Amino acid sequence: MRRMRGTALAAAAMAGVLALAGCAKDSGGGNSSNNTAASSGGSDCVTAQKPPAAPAAASSSTAAGEKIDGSKLKIGLAFDVGGRGDASFNDAAAAGTDKAKSDLGVTTVNESTASASEAESAKQQRLDQMASSGLNPIIAVGFAYATSVKAVAAKYPNTKFAIVDDDSITLPNVTPLVFAEEQGSFLAGVAAAYKSKSCHIGFVGGVNTPLIQKFEAGFLQGAKTVSSKVKIEDEYLTPAGDYSGFQDPPKGNAKAAAEIAKGADVIYHAAGASGKGVFDAAKSGNALAIGVDSDQYNQKTVAADKDIIITSMLKRVDVAVFSYIQAVAKGDLSGLPKRFDLKVDGVGYATSGGKVDDIKDVLDGYKAQIISGAITVSDKPQK
Secondary structure (H helix, E strand, O other): OOOOOOOOOHHHHHHOOOOOHHHOEOOOOHHHHHHHHHHHOOOOOOOEOOOOOOOOOOOOOOOOOOOOOOOOOEEEEEEOOOOOOOOOHHHHHHHHHHHHHHHHOOOEEEEEEOOOOOOHHHHHHHHHHHHHOOOEOEEEOOHHHHHHHHHHHHHOOOOOEEEEOOOOOOOOOEEEEOEOHHHHHHHHHHHHHHHOOOOEEEEEEEEEOHHHHHHHHHHHHHHHHHOOOOEEEEEEEEEOOOHHHHOOHHHHHHHHHHHHHOOOOEEEEEOHHHHHHHHHHHHHOOOEEEEEEOOHHHOHHHHHHHHHEEEEEEEOHHHHHHHHHHHHHHOOOOOOOOOEOHHHOOEEEOOOOOOOHHHHHHHHHHHHHHHHOOOOOOOOOOO
């Protein structure tokens, strides 16, 4: 979650006004549609009219039939805290390299994982070892690698680097893979308000950084767009600089349990591996939860809690990583999106388990409004 250039970029949507148009209270004909969507819980919470139906989506085929050979690539994948198996951010990146193996014939992927308390020198050494051993390209998963990528990429100008969740590096051999997390989180906020029986929901962020604040911002705006009555608990596990918040399930459990004790019955987390604790708390407290980054309903490491996961905010790090590897293999990086947003399916929401099927038209309606620019989602929390 934390820390994910294309002709289809939806950055033009910034021209739109901050349209909380759907937020107008519905005292008449909208009531019946709200009751229909709220049969699973949230009719008394939703005060906004149902958004217009999304236009029929034109099917998009990306390079259909084009065969790209990646067998000569030797990839370095530097994970953030939690590594493969976190059921979230890192696993999404790993899925991208796994797809490169199956679809592009990549045979070599060297993986290494950061620890929560490691010094900057350890990150730099990890990347330096990858580059000196001939791995190319090297993908750094997370903004925490920014300083090290900048230093090591300058040392190895003939090695290609990509970094997820950071676009501050201007070196010609570094490609940023960044996302519109706030857009996907807006839809998570809509879902939470619709599914809440108490009109009381919660957010648990892993580390209080500008990146995770984007998840928070979208979630708050989405919930408030559909409900003028919703109450929102809003907490972080650790302050900026303490990355243990992404790998502390007990702390995630305690924080979510406290929000549930205050009355929240749907909790959205953006906390990496700490999300396992959030899910456990939701299950114990008879609440519901919303996952992040990967489709967490289908993640084995949180399978015991899948029955309370109603959806996940998909941050398609897998798509970005695979697209980058494919572009490197093709020898052309110019087609990559500058930002992976709703318009290019860089973010979205999961439907596994069928728990949001009854409000899919609502979620798709708001998605269409964001893509068109009728709604501009802020990346700064408005409390």
